[in-house]
Structures are given as C-alpha cells and as structure tokens.
Amino acid sequence: MNRTIWRPAVLTVLLALVLAACGDSGGGGGPTGEGSGFTPPSVPTQQSLGPGEGSVNLVAWAGYVENGSTDPKVDWVTPFTQATSCKVNVKVAGSSDEMVQLMKSGEYDGVSASGDASLRLIAAGDVAPVKVDLVPNYQDVFEGLKLQPWNSVKGVPYGIPHGRGANLLMWRTDKVEPAPDSWGIVFNPSSPFKGKVTAYDSPIYIADAALYLKSTRPELGITNPYELDDKQFQASVDLLKQQAGIIGEYWSDYTKEVQAFKSGSSVVGTTWQVIANLAKADKAPVEVVLPKEGSTGWSDTWMISSKARHPNCMYRWMDHIISPKANAQVAEWFGEAPSNRLACGQTADKNHCTTFHATDEAYFSKVAYWSTPIADCGDDRGQVCKDYAEWTRAWTEIKG
Amino acid sequence: MSSAPAVAGGRGGWLRPLSRVLHRRPRLRLALLLTGPLGWLLVAYIGSLAVLLLSALWSTDSFTGELVREPTTDNFRTLLSSEVYRAITLRTLGVAAGVTVVDVLLGFPIAFYMAKVASPRWRRLLLVAVLTPLWASYLVKAYAWRVMLGSGGVLDWLLGPLGVHTPGYGLAGVWIVLSYLWLPYMILPIFAGLERLPDSLLEASSDLGAGAWRTFRSVILPLAFPAVVAGSIFTFSLSLGDYVAVNIVGGKTQMIGNVIYASVGAANDLPFAAALATVPVVVMLAYLLLARRAGAFESL
Amino acid sequence: MHLSPAARLALRLVTAAGLAFVYVPLLVVVISSFNSARIFTWPPDGFTLEWWGRAWDNPGARAALSASLRAALGATAIALVLGTLLSFAVQRHRFFGREAVNLLVVLPIALPGIVTGIALQSSFRVLGVSLSLWTIVVGHATFCVVVVFNNVVARLRRVSRSLEEASMDLGADAFETFRLVTFPALRSALLAGGLLAFALSFDEIIVTTFTAGPGDQTLPLWIFTNLTRPNQAPVVNVVAVLLIAVSVVPIWLAQRLSEGALRGGAAGAH
Numbered sequence: 023m024n025r026t027i028w029r030p031a032v033l034t035v036l037l038a039l040v041l042a043a044c045g046d047s048g049g050g051g052g053p054t055g056e057g058s059g060f061t062p063p064s065v066p067t068q069q070s071l072g073p074g075e076g077s078v079n080l081v082a083w084a085g086y087v088e089n090g091s092t093d094p095k096v097d098w099v100t101p102f103t104q105a106t107s108c109k110v111n112v113k114v115a116g117s118s119d120e121m122v123q124l125m126k127s128g129e130y131d132g133v134s135a136s137g138d139a140s141l142r143l144i145a146a147g148d149v150a151p152v153k154v155d156l157v158p159n160y161q162d163v164f165e166g167l168k169l170q171p172w173n174s175v176k177g178v179p180y181g182i183p184h185g186r187g188a189n190l191l192m193w194r195t196d197k198v199e200p201a202p203d204s205w206g207i208v209f210n211p212s213s214p215f216k217g218k219v220t221a222y223d224s225p226i227y228i229a230d231a232a233l234y235l236k237s238t239r240p241e242l243g244i245t246n247p248y249e250l251d252d253k254q255f256q257a258s259v260d261l262l263k264q265q266a267g268i269i270g271e272y273w274s275d276y277t278k279e280v281q282a283f284k285s286g287s288s289v290v291g292t293t294w295q296v297i298a299n300l301a302k303a304d305k306a307p308v309e310v311v312l313p314k315e316g317s318t319g320w321s322d323t324w325m326i327s328s329k330a331r332h333p334n335c336m337y338r339w340m341d342h343i344i345s346p347k348a349n350a351q352v353a354e355w356f357g358e359a360p361s362n363r364l365a366c367g368q369t370a371d372k373n374h375c376t377t378f379h380a381t382d383e384a385y386f387s388k389v390a391y392w393s394t395p396i397a398d399c400g401d402d403r404g405q406v407c408k409d410y411a412e413w414t415r416a417w418t419e420i421k422g
Numbered sequence: 423m424s425s426a427p428a429v430a431g432g433r434g435g436w437l438r439p440l441s442r443v444l445h446r447r448p449r450l451r452l453a454l455l456l457t458g459p460l461g462w463l464l465v466a467y468i469g470s471l472a473v474l475l476l477s478a479l480w481s482t483d484s485f486t487g488e489l490v491r492e493p494t495t496d497n498f499r500t501l502l503s504s505e506v507y508r509a510i511t512l513r514t515l516g517v518a519a520g521v522t523v524v525d526v527l528l529g530f531p532i533a534f535y536m537a538k539v540a541s542p543r544w545r546r547l548l549l550v551a552v553l554t555p556l557w558a559s560y561l562v563k564a565y566a567w568r569v570m571l572g573s574g575g576v577l578d579w580l581l582g583p584l585g586v587h588t589p590g591y592g593l594a595g596v597w598i599v600l601s602y603l604w605l606p607y608m609i610l611p612i613f614a615g616l617e618r619l620p621d622s623l624l625e626a627s628s629d630l631g632a633g634a635w636r637t638f639r640s641v642i643l644p645l646a647f648p649a650v651v652a653g654s655i656f657t658f659s660l661s662l663g664d665y666v667a668v669n670i671v672g673g674k675t676q677m678i679g680n681v682i683y684a685s686v687g688a689a690n691d692l693p694f695a696a697a698l699a700t701v702p703v704v705v706m707l708a709y710l711l712l713a714r715r716a717g718a719f720e721s722l
Numbered sequence: 723m724h725l726s727p728a729a730r731l732a733l734r735l736v737t738a739a740g741l742a743f744v745y746v747p748l749l750v751v752v753i754s755s756f757n758s759a760r761i762f763t764w765p766p767d768g769f770t771l772e773w774w775g776r777a778w779d780n781p782g783a784r785a786a787l788s789a790s791l792r793a794a795l796g797a798t799a800i801a802l803v804l805g806t807l808l809s810f811a812v813q814r815h816r817f818f819g820r821e822a823v824n825l826l827v828v829l830p831i832a833l834p835g836i837v838t839g840i841a842l843q844s845s846f847r848v849l850g851v852s853l854s855l856w857t858i859v860v861g862h863a864t865f866c867v868v869v870v871f872n873n874v875v876a877r878l879r880r881v882s883r884s885l886e887e888a889s890m891d892l893g894a895d896a897f898e899t900f901r902l903v904t905f906p907a908l909r910s911a912l913l914a915g916g917l918l919a920f921a922l923s924f925d926e927i928i929v930t931t932f933t934a935g936p937g938d939q940t941l942p943l944w945i946f947t948n949l950t951r952p953n954q955a956p957v958v959n960v961v962a963v964l965l966i967a968v969s970v971v972p973i974w975l976a977q978r979l980s981e982g983a984l985r986g987g988a989a990g991a992h
Contacts, residue, residue: 079936091782091954111937114947123690129853129936146488217590218573225689271591271673285572287591304759411484414689419506421676441895448815455811459804459867463826467864470841471833473848528743531736539725539733548737550973555744557969558751560925561945562962566747569754576750579765605744634725655832663834666927679836686840699837706832710825719824722872 062175063147065328071156071337077109078335081124081133083322084276085296085356086184086343087112096355098348106342108335116274117224118392119414125149131330132339134184136320137172138226138248138392142410144180149325151178156337159344162362166383172393173323181323182340185349187358187378188319188389189222189230190310192293192301194283205234205313207290209265216268220282220291223272225410225417226392229318230292231258231265233390237315247318248395255408255416262420272421276300283308295357319389353378359386475703478696489692497697507681511701514677517597518661522608522654524601529608529653534642536609537616538624549613556606564667567599571671591673599671600661607660608653615649615721616642648717655713655722662702678702748966755959773956782954783961786944793855793940794923797862801919802912804863805870812871813878830865838865839932846933853935861933862926866919873915874908881907917976921969 080087087110090097099110113130115121118139125133125148135143143149154160160168160182167173167183174180193202198215208219209231221227232247235257244254270288273279276297282288283297284306298310324340326333342348344361350368353360359380360366366375379385399407408416444451479493501507536548555563568591570576577588589595619642627637665679672680678701685695713719725733758768777783812823830838842861846853881904889899927942934943945961948954 077937113936119689120687123687126690127847127853266674269674281568282572285569286574287572409484411482411691414691415500418676418681418684419504421674422506422509437897438895441897444896445890452811452815452817455807455815459808459811459827460823462804463830463864463867466842466845466860467830467838468826470845471837473845474837474841477844528736528740531733532740535733535737539730546974546977548741549977550970551741552744553973554966554970555748556921557925557973558748558966559942559945559962560927561942561949562751562958563747565949566750566754570747570750576746602743602747605740634729655828659832659834663836663928665836679834682836682840692840692844695840699840702834703837706834710828710832714821714825719828722828722868 062144065147065150067151067153068156068326068333068337069153072334074106074108074335074338075332076107076335077111078132078332078339079130080110080112080339081115081121081130082112083134083136083356084114084116085294086134086322086352087114088352088355096351098343098351102339102342102348106335106338108332108338110339116276118226119224120274122146122148125327128327128329130327131332131336132324132326134322135181135325136322136392138394138410140172140181140323140325141394143325144175147328149180150328150330151180152182152326152340154179154182157182157341157344159341159346159362162346162364163344164361164363164381166386167321167361170321172321172391173325181325182344183361184322184324184343185353185356185358185361186319186321186386186389186391187295187356188312188317189292190295190298190317191290191313192283192298192308192310193290194286195307195309197286197289201309201311202290203311203314205230205315206238208268208292209234209261211264211267213268215289217270218287218289219265219268219270220279220288221265221269221272222292223274225413226318227292228255228258228262228413228416228420229390229392229395231261233318234315235261246400247390248393249399249401249407250395251399251403251406252408255412259416259420263422266420266422280304280306296355299355299357316388316390319386319391321386321391350374353380471703474696475700476696477693478700480693482691482693497694500694501697501701507698510676510678510681513593513675514662514679514702515705517593517600517677518658520597521600521604521661522657524597525605525608525657526650526654528601529605530612530646530650533609533612533616537613537619538621552606552609552613560603561666561670563603564599564670567595567602568670571595571598591671593672593675595671595673596668596675596677599667600657600664603667604657604660607656611649611652611656611721612646615646615652619645649721651713651716651718652721655709655718658709659702659706662705751959752963755956755963757956757959773960777957777960777964780957782939782944782948783941783957786939786941787961789855789939790924790941793858793862794920796855796859797866797923798916798919800859800863801866801870802916805867805915806874806908806912808867809871809874809878813875827868827871831868835865835926835928836932839929842929843932853933853938855935855938857933857935858930858938858940861929862923865929866922869918869922870912870915873911873918877908877911914976917972 085092087099088096089099089110103109113124115124118136121133121135121139122142124130125143126146133139133143133149135149140149163183167186169177169179173183191202191205191208193207195201198207207213208221213219222230228250229247232244232250232254235242235254236244236247239257242254242257244250250258271282273282273291276294277300279288279291279293279297280300283301284304293310295310298308301308324343326336326340330336343352346362346364346368349360349362349365353365354369354371354374357378359375359378360369363381366380369375371377375381395408395410395413397405397407397409399405444454477489478497479495481490481492481494481496482488483490532548532552536545536552540548571588571590573588573590575588581587589598623641623645624637627641632640663679665677665683668675668677668680678698682695682698685691685698753766755773756769756771757766758770758772759766808823808827811817812820838861842857842864843853846857851857885903885907886899889903890896894902925942927946930940930943931946934940939947941961945958949958
C-alpha cells in the first residue's frame, strides 16, 4: 500500500530532476573558437551606472584584492568600501582554469582573468563587454594594453587591463649556488636538487617547457609556445615527464610555495614576484631572476560577469583598481607592471615602473603571455595545433 | 485495545483520534514515517547522484567549456584505455587498503585495552582522549603533519639521532597522515563491539583451558570482526576520496580525489569528473555489500 | 579477562604509543600558536602571545564560527528528525526494501565526500538554487542522518515494547506515550547521535567546498583560506587549540550520560 503512495511520487521527482538537467541545452551553436576571428555570443552591455548594490563578489589572483588581512599596511579594499559602500568578497583562485569554472557558476560578479582565461570566458558568454565610458580611469591606461587580442573581440573591449608581468625563477640562495640564470636548472634530469624542485600546477605550464625548447632545440621550430603542433607538443610533454622525476611538489596555492621555500622543502622553481617578496619578508633567503630563455607571463584583465548581481559595484571596483593610487599599490605588492601610466608616479619605489618595464613594449614582446591554446595554429600549418583539452589531458599524464 | 476512554480528558481534540487512526493502520504509520527521510535521501541524494552519473555520458566543448548534452562514451573510453588513470586508481586503492590495515593494527589493541583491560575510570578517560582529536580541525592536523614531514621538521628532529630521515612529501607521507586522521573512526566501532562482548564468554574460554592467544583467535576475533569491518568502511572510503590531505602532504602524488577535483575545478570538465567519480562509487558499493554480509551494519 | 603481566604491559605500551602518535601533532599545533614566525615552520623562531590576542579580535574567525555553528545546528536538527523517523520505521515495521534502506542511509557517508559534493552542486545548479548556508545544511544533513539512525536503532532494539503497550493500556495516546515513555528512553541515544552529527558537520570541508556560496565561510573554509596566509596562519592555530579545549567538556558529559543509560540497559543484555 505504502509503495504505491510514495514510490511513484519519488520517481516522478527524480524524472523531473533528470529532465531539467537535460532540458536547457546550451542554446544555438556557440562560437567555434577558431582563431581570434570568432564571434562571441551576444551579451548585453550595461549602459549607465546606477547606485551601488552594497556588495560585490570577485574572483581574483592572490594578492590582487588585499584588505589588510595579509599585511595591515597592504589594503586598497577598505578605501574602496568606504567610498562606495560596496563590501568586497573575494575568492582567491590558484589557476585560470579555476577562474573559468568559478565564473561559470554565475555566483560571482567579476574576475581578474589572464589571457588564457579571458577568451574562453568571452566565447562562453560568461562575461559581458565593458562600456569604458563608465570607467573614468580607463583613459590613462597604457595604449599597448587597450583593445588587445586577449581582452577584446572585433574592437569591442571586454575588460579593464589590470597589469602585466612575467613568471620568474626563484631559488634558495643558501642551497643553490652559483645563482642560476637559465631554466635548465629545473629541467636537468640529474639535478642535485631532486625532490626539491617545484613547478606551477596547471596545464599552461607546458608552454614553459615549450619556451625552453624554443631556445635549446631550435630544430623543433617553436615560435609561439601556445601554438604547438604534434611534434613540438610531444617534445614538451616528454621534457615535463622527465622533469616530474625531480619535482617535489607542484604548487597552485601561492602561500604553500612561500612555506615550502622557507622550510627548504623546495629550493628552486617557477614563481611570482609576490611570493618572493613574502618569503623575503619572513626572512627566507631567496632570490629571483628572469632567465635568459625568456619567460611566460600574464596580462590580466578585470572582466564583469554576464550574470553579475552587483554590476554597479563591479564597475566601481574596476574604476578603483586602475585608479593611480590603487594600481600602484597592487603593482608593488604583487610585483608587476601597472596598467595605469599615472600609477608610475604613485609607487613608493620610484624605480618600480622601470624595474618592471611598465612602458617598455619591446620587453613585453619577449614575454609569452598566457593565452588559450586552440586548434588553429594561426599560421600556414593550419588546424593542427593542440587545443587546451589536449593540454589538460597531457598534464594529468605528466603528473603520473 | 485502543478504545480506552480518555483518562486525562480535554486534551487536543485531534491528537487522540489521530493516534487511534495511526494505531489501527500500521501501514499508514509506516508511510508517514518513511516519507520524510526516504523522500530526502532518494530525491536529494540519489537523485543528485543519478544526474551526476548521467552527465558522465556527456562532454564539454573544449574552448567555451559549455556542456554538450549529447550522449557519448568517450569519457569512459579514455578512463579505461589510458594508462595513467589505471595507475592512479590502483595507487588510491593501495593507499586506502594500507591505511585500513595500519588503523586496524593500531586501533584494535587500543580498543581492546579500553574495553576489556582498563578500569572504568581509565576507560572513560581514554575514550575522551580518543574522541577529542576529532574536534581538532582536519585541516589543522594535516598542516601540522606538513610541518612535521618537512625537511628539518619535527620528524627529522626526533628521528635524526636514529639516522632516520623524514619520508618527506609523497606517498609515504599520505599513508602516514591518512592513517593518523582516520584512527579514531576505527577505534570507536571496535571499542563498541568489544564492549558488547560479554566477559563471561572470555572467562568460559579460559575455564576450558585456552590461553590468552587462543581465546583471542577463536573467541574475540570472530565476534569482533563485524565491528572491524564497520570501522574499515570509514577508513577505506575516507581515504578513497580524499584530496585535501593528499594535496597538503602528498607532494606530487595524484589520487582519484585529486583528478576528480582537478576535472571539476581546473579543467572544468564535469562529465569527465563524473566518469572518474563512478570508480569510487562502484568500489564503495561493492565494499558495502561485502560489509553487509559480514554483519558490519549492526556495528556501525 | 586473564592476561599474563607481559601481555598486559604490551597492551599498555601499544596504547600509550598510539595515544602519543595521536597527540604529538596536536602538540605541534599548540606550540605553533606561540611561534613568533608568521609562516608555519619548525623549529619555532620564538615565543609570542600576539596571536592569542589577535584571535579574539578576528572578525573573520568570529563570522566563520557563527556560520559553522548555525550550519551544524541546522544539520543536526534535520538529521535528528529524519534519523529518528527512519529508525522507527525500520525497527518497528517489516516492509519490502527494509534491507535496502540500511544501505541507502549509509551511502552518503560511505561514498567519498567529493562525489556527494559535486553531485549536490550540479543539482543545485540545474534547479537554479543559489548556494547559501541552506545548501550547506542540506549537504551536511544528508550524511548526518546515518549517525543518528544507527544510535537510535541500537537503542530501540533494547527498549522493550511492553512499556509502550502498558502506557497505552493505561489510556495514553500514541503521542503521549512517545513523549512520556519512549522519548526518555531514547534521549541519551539522541544526544550521542546528535553530538556526533554536530561534530561531523562542524569539521566538514569537502562537501562544504562545493555547496557554499561565495560569501559563506564556515570555520573549516575559513581555516582553509587562512591556514597558509602569513599573517593569519598562527591565528588559525590558536582557533584550533581553542576548539580542542572547548570540546573536551561536551565529550566528557556525553560519555557520562551514555554510560548511565548503558548501565541501565546492559542489565538485560548480558
């Protein structure tokens, strides 16, 4: 008797759940994502700024949204909240992939996306174009950062440039001598530091291997480390599989790397300037260098979600973070070149912009910004390059 | 039986007739009792699992990351044919089994001492001592082990004089830390099971001439076995799906939990994560069915 | 039980070694909370009480603690209700699928947390439910039901139905009987189950990671984000030490209470 009461009811609900999951398909054909000539889905752009909603939810790289809790002197969030009454909730993500996934959930208003995330977000319709007139500080952004392939499509800007920088090689000065100047030290299969080498935990790291091979094995003909055909890709993957033997741990949580270097569990590996700064502040003997083969890097863009629940606060945040003072603060804390040229006059270290080559476009032409690998090689090879899905699959195999 | 007159009269007008109806209709009573919990478990839980496992048959557009809702067995094919996922699965199963074995070897004597040998006062103290670490945050304990296993850490410091070095961050570290974290979950069911064991049986056994070891092998072990299996359900399943502790002390070790987490998070490939998730689900279902045979469910 | 002195000693040593193994890392945590270095390393750089002072004023920790308490209370309440209802159904009735129910109720806690987490997260997404403290409670309640269920079933096995029947013979209806006869007998089992459910929910991180919204931070989530951040890590250690210290009291009480009930019921069992 009881079976006939609740069993069908439960089954109906289960069926409804399953149908709901099947039901709303992703809409008509999305962009194919082939080359930068793709057509992004149509997402409405906000036209005017209304009153703040009281809070804003951000996804950001570590060190980009500091409210004094890491270091009481490092705080550009509190002035923002005081000026706009927008409370800031930040989710720190360790990799671009995490950011893409978090933005998909629709729970966040904005993200500080690197080039390997930005195009994916645009293509999926997760971010909306930005009306730059609503962001007064945009006019002072370096021209070299505006309307670039990674933050705009067909002349439509999709975000506000945050800053740019390069990945660096860090080592323990007391354990690694002489001071290295080449990535070879982390790719040496018979390294004396076996078990204490660290590398960035993301498939995008394959580009670092490709960049190294660009210098050391020119016969492979690698020009762009994100456009790898089968032979070039295999060579990079093999190099990394060999490197896995000397790796102690892969890091994506920046504070774990700080701790590993301080305790000596890691003595050499890829890093960001902010990690070195934190380690030095806690008296760990470390140094960084940009190796001679060049490096991968990033140029980050603040993007607003297409499903943002607090768009007005988000626009205000974007304006605040590129305002000269805040941009200078974050550039110095994180260790990167600011995007606002007026920020160079506001940095505590007067040489900051020179050190980080903020106005040197020629320098940044040698930094291979993170960008999403796609099948279209962009040159006469055609569609034979490996796309990001293959990079991701290979990464799991590399880690073993 | 139920038509007794209302002794304490004037009570809630509908409660008494309702009680009468329920008493006369056990089936209705059962239905009411079951609707809430079963509805919750079946709809919220099984329903969610079903949707997840169904999505294992879908795929993700590699550029936009959008779900492509067309059935395909690609995910399972990759899972089964790729060498690395086999290796990861075996490694995870190995760690789970290893952790269970260590916890049984360490937990049984402690539980036995608590249940049968210690005085009642000590028993209570020991029980509190075993339960208290459950309240220390899992993460804090894992990080404490990270400090202990690091080079120059506590283990190096303690064992240095003996010429032993810390295993560092890796599979050995994972084994040690997971055994550490789940030990109370093994001790408690065994303790409960041994407590239920009547002392008279043990006395009878020694009266019949068996020594302590014989008694242990022939009387205690068979009777405590279901409790051991019950404890092992926790240690096995918690180790099978763990990715947090592995991340903290495992160095570059990858276990199933890590690949699932990376697939959902970093790789944004929910269908593949769902396909990966079928592995621990199938393993645990098999384990549970075996455990039920062994009578573990009564000892949970 | 008769054991040779050697065997007794061996058992004592193993127990002592086991407990040492359990408590040494906790000792490391306590020491670290006084470590003057901001990053979690060994040996400690120096001694300071600064973190203990900071912990009191930490708004993040306070908010996280409050969120955790609310989530745990909600999950425990739901688990108590559902677990009791289910245990009565299973223990007092025979029906098709009774064995399967036992398996079903164990599943949420037996299947790895990450599977439960991503399953619930995708369901919430499909249904358009935005993640919040409620979704956290739903996730926790699902795997807490089993601990209440097991405790109550074990107790119901020992509670004699004749008491209830006598109560009804004397004129009480079903609800009065439950309130005056059955519930007091179950009370300590409910308390034990509830306490364990509370502990499980309070310290849970994996399912919570997937069911929490952007602004929600339970204590484990707060610990996760702050455990390695240089200025916050030692504060996290302080919080952990406080948690341990505070939890000893309820554990002790729960033990006393369940023992008392056990002694009462054990007379018939042996």
